[in-house]
Amino acid sequence: MTRVYLAGPEVFRPDAVAEGERLRALCEARGLAAIYPLDGGLPADTAHDIRGRCIDGITKADVVVANISPFRGAHMDPGTAFEIGYAEAKGVPVFLWSADPRPMSVRIPGTPGEGGLRDAQGHLIEDFGEAENLMISPPGQKVWPSPEEAIAAAARHVDLSENRSMGLVSKILIAWAIAMLAGWLFW
Template structure:
């Protein structure tokens, strides 16, 4: 039996009034896809930042909700988690309930700039290009992002199992070889002394 792929579920869901229920729903989506969802809802008194970092370290990948939160951009904590996961070499899979490109959320008023004169990114992406680099898909739902993660990482999980089985087989072969050598040495000593 293969170990379940572990997916850290990043996003602003932890701020919802029904955070525990939403976390259970997201974990159920992961379970239905054959993965284990790690939802970062922590109790008071816990170092939340460190607990989230520890959960990301324990995960195989990160699935992040980048839907705009409290404005036109995603939750900044989720942006940190994406950056941390990438720095640790973890694959990142994204979803957003608002797929509109930034230029539709922040309509430029003059020469591609907003009302304050700042340039509006016009890459056709639903978030900053540091979050959605070229080639990274953004699913329309958590189900899509989880399915993409499971499909992409299924081979990695199988490789991890194969590596573990290979290590066990090598250790067993070494143990059998040592036992055979000890037996042969003992037999030779007995025959010589007989």
């Protein structure tokens, strides 16, 4: 079964375990096995152990579904940003979702200034029309409005990948059978 790592700030919620079970059920309904950072219960481990558990989960995953909703401010959870970067570095496909998928230039108050919109401190507001910094949400990458939709997209991706793999296996088997037949006919 395809494994999906569920990245996001849900682990900080008062109902973190229940929310993990809800997300797990969404994955299972799509034929995916969820890996949730709180698998095994609430961590009583050291920060090093928790970090290792998350990295291990991403390493075991075939895909990642990440919640990039604003968390404690205008941007996403920084731990989730790390998890996305780690997954991408490992070549693991990432599917993003946000409860607030509006572009940053709409979400962050700004005033016109040199080079574009500027925030209250005078810093340029990134304006590529995306819900998060371009390193997290590159132009053209879909940010789904819910975990249900991101999980469904991940499942479709897995189905397409498996179909492509099966197509390749079929082609190899057909080529092998033709080669065997040709060998038999001309022997």
